[in-house]
Amino acid sequence: MHQGISPDLQNLPADDHVHSEWSWDAAAGAMEATCARAVEIGLPSLSFTEHADFTNWTYGIDADIPGHWARHLEQGVLLPPRLDVEGYLACLERCRDTFPGLSIRTGVELGEPHWHGAQAGSLLGSAPFDRVLASVHSSPIDGGGFGDVGSFFDARGPAGVIREYLREVIRLIDGFDPFTVLAHIDYPVRYWPDGVRPFDARDFEDEYRGAVRALAARGKVLEVNTRVPLDRVIIKWWREEGGTAISFASDAHTPDALAAGLAEAAGWGRAAGFRPSSDPTDFWVRD
Numbered sequence: 001m002h003q004g005i006s007p008d009l010q011n012l013p014a015d016d017h018v019h020s021e022w023s024w025d026a027a028a029g030a031m032e033a034t035c036a037r038a039v040e041i042g043l044p045s046l047s048f049t050e051h052a053d054f055t056n057w058t059y060g061i062d063a064d065i066p067g068h069w070a071r072h073l074e075q076g077v078l079l080p081p082r083l084d085v086e087g088y089l090a091c092l093e094r095c096r097d098t099f100p101g102l103s104i105r106t107g108v109e110l111g112e113p114h115w116h117g118a119q120a121g122s123l124l125g126s127a128p129f130d131r132v133l134a135s136v137h138s139s140p141i142d143g144g145g146f147g148d149v150g151s152f153f154d155a156r157g158p159a160g161v162i163r164e165y166l167r168e169v170i171r172l173i174d175g176f177d178p179f180t181v182l183a184h185i186d187y188p189v190r191y192w193p194d195g196v197r198p199f200d201a202r203d204f205e206d207e208y209r210g211a212v213r214a215l216a217a218r219g220k221v222l223e224v225n226t227r228v229p230l231d232r233v234i235i236k237w238w239r240e241e242g243g244t245a246i247s248f249a250s251d252a253h254t255p256d257a258l259a260a261g262l263a264e265a266a267g268w269g270r271a272a273g274f275r276p277s278s279d280p281t282d283f284w285v286r287d
């Protein structure tokens with residue numbers, strides 16, 4: 001089975017955070033091709049967790065931003081388009097028919113749902129989502145508007161960005177309950193600047209422990225995102241602070257990025273004291 005696939009790619013955990021063409025920022029996303037890729041590499045299960053973003057980002061009139069994002073600009077403000085739930089679900093059903101041996105879950109990635117509780121709640125009420133991810137991508141700009149967290153490094157410095165990010169994560173956890181998985185708790189690290197001390201989670205141990213403790217208290221799931229491989233020590237702190245389950249996430253926006261880094265991440269999960277549950281396509285649980 002799965003001939004030609006290297007042994008470490010077998011027994012992959014589910015990839016529970018994948019985007020397709022139904023996410024507004026995934027210009028090269030492709031649900032069907034992503035499912036074909038899953039079958040090819042022996043990935044047993046994946047979840048299409050498309051973006052539902054409600055926060056508008058202020059770029060300014062002269063901002064130079066990628067073409068497929070620029071389509072959603074109005075007067076220098078990016079207005080993320082609504083998720084087409086009906087089209088997305090129909091496409092997903094077609095993929096289930098085409099790939100009957102593959103576990104394909106529905107999902108959504110809610111951006112700052114605690115700031116947009118009514119819209120997020122109404123979206124969740126409109127369709128059955130198997131995986132509800134909550135994310136922080138944005139931060140308020142002094143003087144008005146919002147920006148991507150990655151745009152604040154000059155103004156706040158790397159440590160300031162991380163600390164403010166984790167405070168916002170706690171506000172999310174305390175302010176919006178109907179989610180299951182906290183996505184990419186290390187999101188700002190994707191934008192870490194060159195020429196400064198490299199990111200080390202230990203520099204922010206108190207802040208990270210505080211965030212995962214709040215998450216554990218609510219019975220949520222911590223995501224091990226591999227876009228920037230999550231610092232393993234955070235998975236260890238998660239378990240120590242009472243976390244009971246982890247998910248794995250390539251956060252792929254193209255078919256070829258599916259499951260990237262998941263085999264290695266599964267090793268970190270085991271080392272931190274988690275294992276597959278009785279349903280191998282489900283979240284991993286505490287040993």
Ligand SMILES: [Zn+2]
Pocket residue numbers: 109135137183184
């Ligand atoms: Zn995200």
Ligand SMILES: [Zn+2]
Pocket residue numbers: 017019109251
């Ligand atoms: Zn994502």
